[in-house]
Amino acid sequence: xxxxxxxxxxxxxxxxxxxxxxxxxxxxxxxxxxxxxxKLGSYALxxxxxxxxxxxxxxxxxxxxxxxxxxxxxxxxxxxxxEHAPIALGAAGVEAVVAESFARIFFRNxxxxxEIYPYDTPVRLSEIVKTGDVATLDFDTDTLTVNGTxxxxxxxxxxxxxxxxxxxxxxxxESGMIASR
Amino acid sequence: MINxxxxxxxxxxxxxxxxxxxxxxxxxxxxxxxxxxxxxxxPGTIGVFKREFGKDAKVWDRNKVVIIPDHYxxxxxxxxxxxxxxxRDFVREQGLPYFYDVIDDPNGNWTFDSAKGQLSRQYxxxxxxxxxxxxPWKGHTRPGEILFGTDSHTCMxxxxxxxATGIGNTDAGFILGTGKLLIKVPETMRFFLxxxxxxxxxxxxxxxxxxxxxxxxxxxxKAMQWEGPGVHTMSMDDRMTxxxxxxxxxGKNGIFPCDQKTLxxxxxxxxxxxxxxxxxxxxxxxxxxxxxxxxxDLSKLEPTVACHPDPGNRKLxxxxxxxxxxxxxxxxxxxxxxxxxxxxxxxxxxKTVKIDTFGVPATTKVVRELKETMWDGLSVWQILxxxxxxxxxxxxxxxxxxxxxxxxxRLNQPMKCISATNRNFPGRMGNKESQVFLASPYTVAAxxxxxxxxxPREFIS
Numbered sequence: 001x002x003x004x005x006x007x008x009x010x011x012x013x014x015x016x017x018x019x020x021x022x023x024x025x026x027x028x029x030x031x032x033x034x035x036x037x038x039k040l041g042s043y044a045l046x047x048x049x050x051x052x053x054x055x056x057x058x059x060x061x062x063x064x065x066x067x068x069x070x071x072x073x074x075x076x077x078x079x080x081x082x083e084h085a086p087i088a089l090g091a092a093g094v095e096a097v098v099a100e101s102f103a104r105i106f107f108r109n110x111x112x113x114x115e116i117y118p119y120d121t122p123v124r125l126s127e128i129v130k131t132g133d134v135a136t137l138d139f140d141t142d143t144l145t146v147n148g149t150x151x152x153x154x155x156x157x158x159x160x161x162x163x164x165x166x167x168x169x170x171x172x173x174e175s176g177m178i179a180s181r
Numbered sequence: 182m183i184n185x186x187x188x189x190x191x192x193x194x195x196x197x198x199x200x201x202x203x204x205x206x207x208x209x210x211x212x213x214x215x216x217x218x219x220x221x222x223x224p225g226t227i228g229v230f231k232r233e234f235g236k237d238a239k240v241w242d243r244n245k246v247v248i249i250p251d252h253y254x255x256x257x258x259x260x261x262x263x264x265x266x267x268x269r270d271f272v273r274e275q276g277l278p279y280f281y282d283v284i285d286d287p288n289g290n291w292t293f294d295s296a297k298g299q300l301s302r303q304y305x306x307x308x309x310x311x312x313x314x315x316x317p318w319k320g321h322t323r324p325g326e327i328l329f330g331t332d333s334h335t336c337m338x339x340x341x342x343x344x345a346t347g348i349g350n351t352d353a354g355f356i357l358g359t360g361k362l363l364i365k366v367p368e369t370m371r372f373f374l375x376x377x378x379x380x381x382x383x384x385x386x387x388x389x390x391x392x393x394x395x396x397x398x399x400x401x402x403k404a405m406q407w408e409g410p411g412v413h414t415m416s417m418d419d420r421m422t423x424x425x426x427x428x429x430x431x432g433k434n435g436i437f438p439c440d441q442k443t444l445x446x447x448x449x450x451x452x453x454x455x456x457x458x459x460x461x462x463x464x465x466x467x468x469x470x471x472x473x474x475x476x477x478d479l480s481k482l483e484p485t486v487a488c489h490p491d492p493g494n495r496k497l498x499x500x501x502x503x504x505x506x507x508x509x510x511x512x513x514x515x516x517x518x519x520x521x522x523x524x525x526x527x528x529x530x531x532k533t534v535k536i537d538t539f540g541v542p543a544t545t546k547v548v549r550e551l552k553e554t555m556w557d558g559l560s561v562w563q564i565l566x567x568x569x570x571x572x573x574x575x576x577x578x579x580x581x582x583x584x585x586x587x588x589x590x591r592l593n594q595p596m597k598c599i600s601a602t603n604r605n606f607p608g609r610m611g612n613k614e615s616q617v618f619l620a621s622p623y624t625v626a627a628x629x630x631x632x633x634x635x636x637p638r639e640f641i642s
Contacts, residue, residue: 015397015490015491015606017604017606017607017609019582019583019604019606019607019608019609020606020607020608020613023583023608023613024582024583024584024609025583025584025585025586027221027252027253028221028253028258028260028261028263028264028585029260030224030225030228030264030267031225031228031350032224032225032228032229032232032350033228047607047608047613048607048613049607049608049613049614050613050614051614074398075397075398075401075431078397078398078431078606079333079428079604079606079609080332080333080347080582081222081330081331081332081333081335081347081348081349082221082222082349083222083225083349083350083351084225101398101401103398103401103431104401104402104431104433105333105347105348105349105428108348108349108352109349109351109352112349112351112352112355113349113351167351168351168352168355169229169233169351169355178359181235
């Protein structure tokens with residue numbers, strides 16, 4: 001089955017660290033508790049300074065974002081090892097982050113949880129695309145189409161089936177690496 | 182020809198995966214010697230463990246799990262207090278020996294009493310404070326071993342010649358059930374230190390200088406290996422400061438060779454605490470393969486500042502005198518050790534700070550040592566207090582990462598703060614329009630005295 005997402009994009013620049021994705025005061029929420037998972041989504045990217053990002057990522061009072069695709073610069077997800085970060089984005093309804101590069105622990109947490117697809121882009125899209133532009137992300141051809149231009153993304157490779165399965169535990173069970181329940 | 186010479190990180194990973202040789206890019210399953218978690222990520226890790234392995238599942242090895250509540254402890258936030266209770270329930274259910282609880286009653290509940298205020302002690306006899314500083318103190322760091330922790334500054338334990346790195350809740354939940362983790366062997370970057378630090382310059386300046394050199398993502402997915410005669414002149418505290426901030430350049434881990442100082446430090450603490458006594462350090466090979474290799478002369482370094490908004494935004498303190506400040510802060514795993522407070526006290530002794538200055542010892546042991554260390558009939562604790570520093574006995578991570586709004590020292594309005602901590606992305610210490618400048622305890626102290634960013638050599642002869 002083809003996997004294609006069309007959505008307005010939300011654009012951020014370099015070094016969006018985990019405190020900007022989910023500020024530390026919300027880390028009291030435990031992601032494995034269902035109602036707290038939803039709350040984490042409502043706070044996704046609330047740590048971005050208003051002076052730089054006047055458009056809110058999740059509207060006041062909402063638990064989901066209208067932006068299923070985030071476009072970022074270098075080093076997205078740097079900082080803490082908090083898994084609350086990819087979880088907050090996933091809980092808010094984000095499907096993929098397309099960044100020039102990712103910090104190591106964040107990338108791994110995306111895969112381990114299966115919450116979002118971390119796509120690398122060789123082109124600095126954060127300076128080309130604007131928040132609100134509508135993009136189509138085709139996971140089978142690894143292309144992002146926005147404002148009439150097609151951009152090739154670095155294929156997800158081995159991490160895609162893990163995220164498709166819903167994270168490392170589901171993948172390990174489906175592939176027989178660990179016993180199924 | 183296969184090159185069997187390996188870097189320190191490769192050697193630890195090869196041994197832990199039962200192989201004679203590994204190279205960068207290999208994916209290997211490693212056996213875990215220690216898994217550490219805390220109050221922020223522990224409840225979620227426990228949640229993953231129970232969801233995936235069943236509600237009656239037992240951890241793979243009771244003696245290899247260390248649980249340290251340290252982040253949001255001295256706060257009236259009821260969710261934070263609840264999270265400490267979740268840890269205690271799990272420890273009781275699993276019979277875990279290494280839990281450094283806030284309270285003494287194993288069946289009790291933790292509630293912070295805000296009426297008692299933030300400054301005076303509110304913990305029982307077993308509480309220790311910040312996890313990364315607690316691990317070596319309580320004999321949980323050993324050369325040649327593998328440590329994972331649900332916190333990015335877990336890399337601090339690389340000071341002890343081990344592989345140590347931060348992971349998320351899902352990976353930690355996997356380890357709780359299996360004792361193993363699949364990881365990719367990182368490339369190694371070598372930082373070869375020559376000479377010795379001049380007066381007024383500290384280990385913090387070394388790491389801020391290096392991050393400025395390679396950039397905030399200059400070590401992404403790589404091991405930072407520290408070598409050279411300069412390393413052996415440094416104390417274990419200095420090495421911890423440097424290893425701690427590998428993550429601020431994106432590094433997977435930092436690692437030091439093992440020398441007599443390492444052995445003395447580790448042996449004393451494993452024996453004092455009755456933790457595992459045997460360990461096998463990894464030694465340096467003569468020829469190793471690095472993706473980056475550079476010599477740094479410590480004697481040429483100067484007091485360094487990482488400016489808002491990232492740890493790689495490097496300037497010299499002496500160039501920053503025009504930046505006026507609202508607050509100074511000393512504390513955290515990186516900058517809240519006894520040696521950090523002694524350096525700070527050296528500068529402020531007999532003088533008065535000009536801006537709000539907060540001090541949060543990393544551990545309860547640091548509190549004790551500052552009260553017991555006497556300089557001319559006064560304890561260092563008294564010296565700091567009489568200089569106007571607001572010192573708390575409640576050791577914890579506190580405002581290093583903002584936290585709940587009533588956290589001691591948190592930046593609740595937009596302001597400029599100079600801090601001995603390790604991270605300064607927007608919002609890190611609270612208010613997201615604030616600016617945080619990272620510096621050594623010397624530089625933070627000198628700046629607290631003048632109210633602007635100040636080269637501490639103005640105060641140190």
